[in-house]
Amino acid sequence: MKKILYFSLIICLMSCQSERLDMNSEAFTIQKSSSTAANKQTETVVIRFTEGLSITEKAAIRASYGVVAYETCSCGDKNLESWDLEDIYEGATIEERVSSMEQDPVMEGADFNFNINISSQVPTVAAATTIHYQQILSKIHSQKADVCIGVLDTGIDPSYFGFQQPFLHNSSSDEENCDGDFFGWNFVDNNHMPIDDNGHGTIVSYLAYQQLENTGTNFEILPAKAFDATGNGSLFNVGCGLSYLIKKDVNIINMSFGWTETASTIIGDYIKEVEQRILIVTSAGNTGANNDVVAHYPSSYTTRNILAVTAVNNATPPNLVVSLSNYGQVSVDIAVKGVGLPFYTMPDAAPISITGSSYSSAKATGFAASKYHASMELSVFYDKILIDKIQSDGLHQIKYASYLDL
Template structure:
């Protein structure tokens, strides 16, 4: 494929979308060498071809995201050489306001404390074996409160994909909550699951907890290049994305473990993407009584359940907050895997999936109920590691 001719035609083919027509797309190039030549040409000619200003490279999957619509003639001309899909919206998986109270100021929390969900998973019993030392965890979310005293020891610089060239500060709260469950250091009040782990926050979601597939792919790409061991994905979407799947596959090939939340629609037999992809460890939520939480999606593609109801964790402005959701459950699984990774360096994605399958206790289910995977148990995880 001749790169200059392709880029020129791409510029000519891009038009503004009609009303109600999707205006964000992902264009994947079949041949890697062609992709890199096109990417170089776009970078060199953006000042001339102004319509290419919205085109952003996604090298992890040899693709570009762009705003606008490509005319049919362009698509016919390059049929088989490129594929196009919608750049689908993605949302975080939390349910604020569903039985959860208001954020709590630092002076009103019991000090020190370990949240009940972490105790349910029996994490304190394995701290003598591991605290998650030197395990790098990418948290693709809404950012994090860099000034929270319980998070500061764990935080690395991270990246802000929403407001580039600034730290990934959290203007929503979801990302700070997830970070606390995984690795709060107990410096002021709360201790998370892996207090010696290193968190690399990736702000891909805006203040409303919304993002696009292309934002997630950029975040995965960044995490892979930073050498993270685990990526926490407490978000999802209903529509399948081949671009997202390719990004997840490539991250797994690089040795990265991906943990993803199943969704909060209370659906049976269906879970959200990317948790639906077999390359991830998919997580459902249990309530405070150990039963599947009413809001949790469930199905044969769930790998494990973990606490997701009334989960207390860190919150912006140095506060603490209870939240519900499969997002919160996912953070518990990520934290336990960080403990395991520190105790067994080099743990592969497949080994991690087998470990999680072995690290479960049966759920509290009615008789004749559909059988599901069990609830995460850290003690069983370490027993399996030793075996």
């Protein structure tokens, strides 16, 4: 069994080099590192039970499928589980059992677990950052804001100098709350500190923040960390993080990552369940591919709450970049500049240059939040975002043949 006590997680966290918790100094030491490629995990499956099953019923179902170990979400949907399966159980292969799970009425869905990698530019210079509790607390809203953005990524560095005003959601006051939850959740280490040890999540969050800081919008950001220091995450952690943000009833979820070809039933179902109330802003991918031919998820899900964003260059008007900008007249909605964007790692240093649809979608997320009003129907919200689109003949390969000038 993979269930681990919260206290044990804190002890483990204290001994880890990449993210160490010093209880005496009340500071976190973060070592940033670069991304690596991901590999599929065919020995593990992700399942989602139907609502209302008892502990005893769940145990009996696990036994019937030959589960040798399992893990539940540390915070989020308690019906979502990761199962390690015996290769052969009662004569059935893993593939046969997963096929059976997909039809089983006690399950909402089942997918093979696989790794998802955030493969966009992040700062490559390793540097330790010390984050004190006070730096976190000073960035947390005292009251709920008018619009809340969930960021499903590598976490956030609240001490980043660009975050000048309180902007983090105060999750300690939510009805749906986990032990110690006060500004988001870390599904990599299963604790209440979604601190960014990669860089990607901080950049994405700041680009959304930057779109909003001078608009007068009363906004907040809620991070869910599903990716580790190398940019790797599992379908299970992504599902846990997505379900957590949905339970928190955020208004917009930024998902600046993706994978190709194989749709996840579970992730697709979560998105469809909030089709009328949560906007999902996604990156379209960075390989110059046609997403109508080879699907890229989550941007290729067809629900009406998906806004799929591709990156374009800085020309006037901007253009798709052959080796970078994914496109598709059905599956890619809009373009935003995302090539050679300046990002300052320190106030007195020269900016680094960042490129990718991760950052285009982050800017679109911030722009969308500036258009949101309480109780707004999602279809109205969507149209209000796109009313500012600018037509361009050079963007005929995407749905609206348009870009947002952000």
